[in-house]
Amino acid sequence: MGYKILFKEEVGPGAYRMIIDAPHVAKNARPGQFIVLRVHEKGERIPLTISKADKENGQITIIFQVVGKSTKHLSLLNEGDELADFLGPLGMPSEIDNFGTVVLIGGGFGTAVLYPMVVAYKEAGNHVIVINGARNKDLLLLEKDLSNIADEYFVTTDDGSKGLKGFVTDMLKQLIENGIKIDRVFAVGPVIMMANVAKLTKEHGIKTIVSLNPIMVDGTGMCGACRVEVGGKTKFACVDGPDFDAHEVNFDLLMKRLRMYRKEEQESLEKFEKELAQNG
Amino acid sequence: MGRIKPKAVEMAKRPVEERIKSFDEVALGYTAEEAMKEAERCLICPKPTCVPACPVHIDIPAFIKKIQEGDFLAAVRIIKQDNPLPAVCGRVCPQEDQCEGSCVMGRKFDPISIGRLERFVADYEAKTGEVNVQPVKEKKPQKVAVVGSGPSGLVCASELAQKGYNVTVFESLHEFGGVLVYGIPQFRLPKEIVKREVEYISKLGVKFVKNFFVGRTRTLDELMEEDGFDAVFLGTGAGLPRFQGIPGENLLGIYSANEFLTRINLMRAYKFPDYDTPIKVGDTVAVIGAGNVAMDAARSALRAGAKKVMILYRRTEKEMTARAEEAENAMEEGIEFHFLVNPVRYHGDENGWVKEVEVIRMKLGEPDESGRRRPIPIEGSEFRIPVDTVIVAIGQIPSPIIAQTTKGLEVHKRWGTLVANEKTFATTKKGVFAGGDVVTGAATVILAAGAGKDAAKYIDYYLQNKDKPDIWEELTKAK
Numbered sequence: 037m038g039y040k041i042l043f044k045e046e047v048g049p050g051a052y053r054m055i056i057d058a059p060h061v062a063k064n065a066r067p068g069q070f071i072v073l074r075v076h077e078k079g080e081r082i083p084l085t086i087s088k089a090d091k092e093n094g095q096i097t098i099i100f101q102v103v104g105k106s107t108k109h110l111s112l113l114n115e116g117d118e119l120a121d122f123l124g125p126l127g128m129p130s131e132i133d134n135f136g137t138v139v140l141i142g143g144g145f146g147t148a149v150l151y152p153m154v155v156a157y158k159e160a161g162n163h164v165i166v167i168n169g170a171r172n173k174d175l176l177l178l179e180k181d182l183s184n185i186a187d188e189y190f191v192t193t194d195d196g197s198k199g200l201k202g203f204v205t206d207m208l209k210q211l212i213e214n215g216i217k218i219d220r221v222f223a224v225g226p227v228i229m230m231a232n233v234a235k236l237t238k239e240h241g242i243k244t245i246v247s248l249n250p251i252m253v254d255g256t257g258m259c260g261a262c263r264v265e266v267g268g269k270t271k272f273a274c275v276d277g278p279d280f281d282a283h284e285v286n287f288d289l290l291m292k293r294l295r296m297y298r299k300e301e302q303e304s305l306e307k308f309e310k311e312l313a314q315n316g
Numbered sequence: 317m318g319r320i321k322p323k324a325v326e327m328a329k330r331p332v333e334e335r336i337k338s339f340d341e342v343a344l345g346y347t348a349e350e351a352m353k354e355a356e357r358c359l360i361c362p363k364p365t366c367v368p369a370c371p372v373h374i375d376i377p378a379f380i381k382k383i384q385e386g387d388f389l390a391a392v393r394i395i396k397q398d399n400p401l402p403a404v405c406g407r408v409c410p411q412e413d414q415c416e417g418s419c420v421m422g423r424k425f426d427p428i429s430i431g432r433l434e435r436f437v438a439d440y441e442a443k444t445g446e447v448n449v450q451p452v453k454e455k456k457p458q459k460v461a462v463v464g465s466g467p468s469g470l471v472c473a474s475e476l477a478q479k480g481y482n483v484t485v486f487e488s489l490h491e492f493g494g495v496l497v498y499g500i501p502q503f504r505l506p507k508e509i510v511k512r513e514v515e516y517i518s519k520l521g522v523k524f525v526k527n528f529f530v531g532r533t534r535t536l537d538e539l540m541e542e543d544g545f546d547a548v549f550l551g552t553g554a555g556l557p558r559f560q561g562i563p564g565e566n567l568l569g570i571y572s573a574n575e576f577l578t579r580i581n582l583m584r585a586y587k588f589p590d591y592d593t594p595i596k597v598g599d600t601v602a603v604i605g606a607g608n609v610a611m612d613a614a615r616s617a618l619r620a621g622a623k624k625v626m627i628l629y630r631r632t633e634k635e636m637t638a639r640a641e642e643a644e645n646a647m648e649e650g651i652e653f654h655f656l657v658n659p660v661r662y663h664g665d666e667n668g669w670v671k672e673v674e675v676i677r678m679k680l681g682e683p684d685e686s687g688r689r690r691p692i693p694i695e696g697s698e699f700r701i702p703v704d705t706v707i708v709a710i711g712q713i714p715s716p717i718i719a720q721t722t723k724g725l726e727v728h729k730r731w732g733t734l735v736a737n738e739k740t741f742a743t744t745k746k747g748v749f750a751g752g753d754v755v756t757g758a759a760t761v762i763l764a765a766g767a768g769k770d771a772a773k774y775i776d777y778y779l780q781n782k783d784k785p786d787i788w789e790e791l792t793k794a795k
């Protein structure tokens with residue numbers, strides 16, 4: 037049961053889109069769900085959002101940003117190569133409905149996670165506003181895909197090289213101040229970004245959903261590596277989430293837990309890069 | 317009775333200094349001479365007390381007799397009539413509570429080392445390579461799905477395949493074997509043994525599908541209504557880790573035993589960075605609990621580099637549920653046991669890492685429903701123990717995913733276990749059977765294997781009588 041890479045393309049610096057042959061995953065996949073894959077036989081299990089599920093052809097699209105050893109290794113594979121493992125769909129599907137006006141906010145790799153949500157909210161009949169944020173214009177992901185679907189599309193960059201100079205929250209604040217009636221916000225990206233979005237929308241009483249990305253192992257609810265605190269209660273993000281009510285999430289804890297293996301991640305990446313250099 | 321030999325033949329173990337540095341198997345097993353010598357001690361009781369004490373009623377005197385005669389392959393064949401996983405069970409069964417615990421020799425002397433003998437003949441069979449696969453006589457058209465590849469699922473699949481059914485095992489993880497591969501460490505149960513069993517069962521014609529999470533990849537209803545499975549066996553185990561729910565439990569450095577052991581066993585984190593999955597084991601490790609899971613976590617932590625490992629247990633040595641041999645091994649290896657203490661809170665540093673566990677002293681009160689004396693906190697006796705890593709091993713319950721996503725599958729409210737008939741393993745949903753930890757709650761390998769075996773009988777009966785109008789009534793009401 038090979039999980040073959042059927043298609044690969046670069047969608048930004050260090051960001052890739054891949055289509056994987058995985059009929060068993062495509063069959064039941066719904067927006068907001070994710071897969072867990074292993075690149076090779078000694079690999080770790082990494083979670084990635086299902087960007088698109090083509091039920092007819094049994095194919096799953098993923099979009100990922102290279103941040104460490106596993107994503108780097110994945111990015112070096114090519115069309116025709118096979119992944120060791122590919123499990124899914126996992127997690128609870130997102131709650132998608134026609135809420136009215138929905139603002140979808142993506143930052144960094146979060147934009148990859150955002151894309152299928154934009155599609156789903158749009159298909160459900162919402163007026164869809166997208167805010168795509170990055171440090172600078174070269175790091176912006178999926179500009180064409182997102183602007184094509186969104187009813188309104190905004191860009192923010194930290195350095196002002198494109199769109200509004202500032203953070204995604206600055207753009208969101210403008211929209212609110214301009215008197216746009218926002219029925220729901222969906223945000224995914226760096227924890228600090230999600231925390232700030234949550235703070236802002238709480239002040240304005242706008243229901244906000246965030247997609248959390250804690251470190252995971254199995255992705256099926258049997259280890260508790262992915263535990264997060266929501267409303268003072270411990271939840272397993274891989275089975276209870278990944279979507280949660282932003283106003284209830286303990287972001288500080290999430291941020292700390294994501295740093296747990298910083299040293300080992302660095303070590304693993306350095307070892308891999310050294311091996312790559314040695315092998316030419 | 318001149319032939320009474322009071323002392324059991326010792327089984328060789330790796331020396332402590334060597335074994336705490338490696339994940340190689342600790343117990344080395346009997347040689348043929350040792351096995352025959354130990355078998356000689358057996359009185360071959362005409363009315364054996366060991367057989368009824370064995371959960372699957374292996375004909376113990378008969379197999380030991382064969383060892384006395386030097387016919388080891390005949391011995392293993394006798395065991396396999398009742399227990400298809402002797403190499404596993406010989407290593408991990410709590411023999412002191414079962415066969416060996418009721419051995420008449422044990423009243424005055426050492427009981428016969430039945431587990432070691434079981435292990436010996438199973439390993440002997442594997443070494444000689446004479447594991448012969450019996451060709452299936454007659455193929456049956458019906459399809460059966462076995463969900464989960466732990467001992468219950470493996471045995472059920474094996475039995476059904478031998479009855480001629482078309483069997484597929486669905487496993488959510490990327491390796492087959494359930495707790496035998498993700499939970500029980502290499503130093504107690506080498507992975508090669510489990511692999512051998514899986515290979516044997518696939519030779520019987522069973523199809524193994526990994527990375528398939530029933531409830532998400534496909535629901536149980538879809539398997540039955542759309543994918544054409546005529547019956548299903550759920551052997552999904554008790555994989556959901558419990559936490560105490562006390563303050564600070566989500567600090568960095570606090571693992572569930574399941575996460576800790578999964579990283580080590582399934583993901584081989586002890587070989588990081590050769591393998592990609594990391595694990596953090598500090599100098600000082602506290603393990604909460606004193607069952608098999610706790611012993612495995614403690615001994616793994618030691619091997620992964622911890623300098624000091626403590627077991628913190630709220631009852632006393634007498635109430636520990638771990639296999640006696642493993643508790644003894646843990647003590648030999650220098651694991652510290654602290655009894656009558658229970659964590660009440662964890663304290664962390666400014667980066668969110670656990671640095672102290674606050675415990676309260678306990679005393680034993682009246683017996684509770686498990687028959688063990690209930691631990692009661694002694695007010696005002698709290699104190700703190702410095703730690704770098706904590707592993708919570710206070711139990712697992714079944715995952716709710718399948719029950720949540722299936723119509724008409726009833727669950728016991730309190731423990732989350734599936735409701736199933738004790739004799740037939742039939743659940744409240746027609747065509748669905750369940751056995752092992754998912755029904756009993758966390759228990760033992762042999763009970764799970766036995767459940768898989770007996771369930772196969774009733775699955776066969778069901779499939780042969782499917783058209784009887786009240787068949788499910790009959791199976792769910794059976795006594």
Ligand SMILES: Cc1cc2nc3c(=O)[nH]c(=O)nc-3n(C[C@H](O)[C@H](O)[C@H](O)COP(=O)(O)OP(=O)(O)OC[C@H]3O[C@@H](n4cnc5c(N)ncnc54)[C@H](O)[C@@H]3O)c2cc1C
Nearest residue numbers: 082083084085100101104105106107145249250251294301
């Ligand atoms: C439900 C879910 C969906 C996700 N979807 C996507 C996606 O569609 N596209 C995508 O690019 N990434 C996604 N991620 C993040 C992705 O899983 C991680 O980037 C990846 O595991 C990093 O592995 P690595 O070995 O390359 O990097 P590592 O060396 O392991 O980590 C490098 C850095 O990434 C951080 N990191 C590690 N694990 C995670 C994690 N699980 N989530 C976020 N950051 C992490 C670390 O804190 C570290 O700073 C998702 C995560 C989750 C939990």
Ligand SMILES: Cc1cc2nc3c(=O)[nH]c(=O)nc-3n(C[C@H](O)[C@H](O)[C@H](O)COP(=O)(O)OP(=O)(O)OC[C@H]3O[C@@H](n4cnc5c(N)ncnc54)[C@H](O)[C@@H]3O)c2cc1C
Nearest residue numbers: 464466467468488494495499530553752753759760761764
């Ligand atoms: C660390 C540890 C040490 C132990 N030591 C001993 C010991 O020394 N002696 C002893 O007798 N017992 C011991 N036990 C207990 C024993 O291992 C279990 O009782 C036994 O494994 C239960 O078998 P099972 O078949 O019911 O389930 P499991 O072995 O738990 O297997 C269940 C399998 O089902 C899979 N699964 C779950 N849900 C799904 C799904 N929805 N779709 C697909 N697959 C799914 C799981 O991934 C798993 O592989 C120990 C347990 C642990 C955790």
Ligand code: FES
Nearest residue numbers: 253255259260274
């Ligand atoms: S990743 Fe293991 S429980 Fe969520």
